[in-house]
Amino acid sequence: MISVTVVVEKLAEAAARKASGLRYNLEGLGLEGSLKRIAEEVVEETAQLLVFERRGLLRCAVCSKGPFTRKGLYLHLMRVHRDYIRELVRRALEEKLLES
């Protein structure tokens, strides 16, 4: 059984990648069925909270810094906001698991 800490970490990383327009892959977590669907929803919803566009350029939605390249935004999110993203993921997971 995979630990919650690992799932939160992987989903946080995936959310930062998705926010940056980079590919991500949740297959390694081995989640199936409704858990897999919930994990995908958490990544998508969290990603939306991390990025916004101004004049077609990516900026960080947490601190408004930018503009960034896709890779630059990903690195910024993981270096500066990793704990915050983990917390967003943890809360979203909890909400969805209690609903389901």
Ligand SMILES: [Zn+2]
């Ligand atoms: Zn930022």
